[in-house]
Amino acid sequence: MMKNAVEVRDLVVVRGGHEVLRNLDISIGGGVTGLLGPSGCGKSTLMRSLVGVQQLRAGTVTAFGLEAGSRPLRDRIGYVTQAASVYDDLTVAENLTFFARVLGVGRAEADASLEAVDLGQQREQVVGRLSGGQRSRVSLAVALLRKPDLLVLDEPTVGLDPVLRRDLWALFHRLADEGAAVFVSSHVMDEADRCDRLLLMRDGRIIADGSPSEIRQKTGADDIESAFLAIVEEDVA
Numbered sequence: 001m002m003k004n005a006v007e008v009r010d011l012v013v014v015r016g017g018h019e020v021l022r023n024l025d026i027s028i029g030g031g032v033t034g035l036l037g038p039s040g041c042g043k044s045t046l047m048r049s050l051v052g053v054q055q056l057r058a059g060t061v062t063a064f065g066l067e068a069g070s071r072p073l074r075d076r077i078g079y080v081t082q083a084a085s086v087y088d089d090l091t092v093a094e095n096l097t098f099f100a101r102v103l104g105v106g107r108a109e110a111d112a113s114l115e116a117v118d119l120g121q122q123r124e125q126v127v128g129r130l131s132g133g134q135r136s137r138v139s140l141a142v143a144l145l146r147k148p149d150l151l152v153l154d155e156p157t158v159g160l161d162p163v164l165r166r167d168l169w170a171l172f173h174r175l176a177d178e179g180a181a182v183f184v185s186s187h188v189m190d191e192a193d194r195c196d197r198l199l200l201m202r203d204g205r206i207i208a209d210g211s212p213s214e215i216r217q218k219t220g221a222d223d224i225e226s227a228f229l230a231i232v233e234e235d236v237a
């Protein structure tokens, strides 16, 4: 069992004069951990904090015992944002070759990353002509180039059809089985059951933490959306 990949302590983040994260305490270990919550609740801000690109007002964030954003972590963390981070005018293979050179990894790793996201057959296609789901898999392949120990994925399945979503979740579990800690955000509650562990977020705070079945049981709800609503109601009562 992996020791905690990430430790967040008393984290406070202010953006635009508004306290977006409020005294967060989270530990993230192995497996697939989902961060679920409504739009604007602070998911991207938390992910930015984990990878070290967010200014913190207070608290600490460490990954593998090292301060988030510190140099030795760069090889160990893969981060995929919602915005596509690959070149539309290059082919899939050219993108991978380019980023492999920048990151100093070999061709074998580039090929392995492409295979991992199941884009071997699209390798000669120009990225700008791929579907949204294929394009996000190219970004994911780039993030996999250095075989990260921690993968931070910000809403990777947004806008994808159900088949692609299912395939991507299967890939996250495969990566977790191979030893990576996978931290995935979503605002789609029906993705909850695909996670080993769930963090439900609302208004900059974690309001529930457990496996999907634990969270359902605790609230007596049949699904995570109802559980979320029950927790919110209890919270404001």
Ligand SMILES: Nc1ncnc2c1ncn2[C@@H]1O[C@H](COP(=O)(O)OP(=O)(O)OP(=O)(O)O)[C@@H](O)[C@H]1O
Pocket (backbone or CB within 6 Å): 015, 016, 018, 020, 037, 038, 039, 040, 041, 042, 043, 044, 045, 046, 187
């Ligand atoms: N660049 C910014 N400057 C100021 N405030 C910001 C900035 N980016 C985000 N915010 C604010 O921070 C809060 C949290 O935003 P964040 O992007 O972390 O939410 P989110 O849960 O990821 O939302 P979504 O699901 O829509 O991506 C929001 O209230 C948003 O208005």
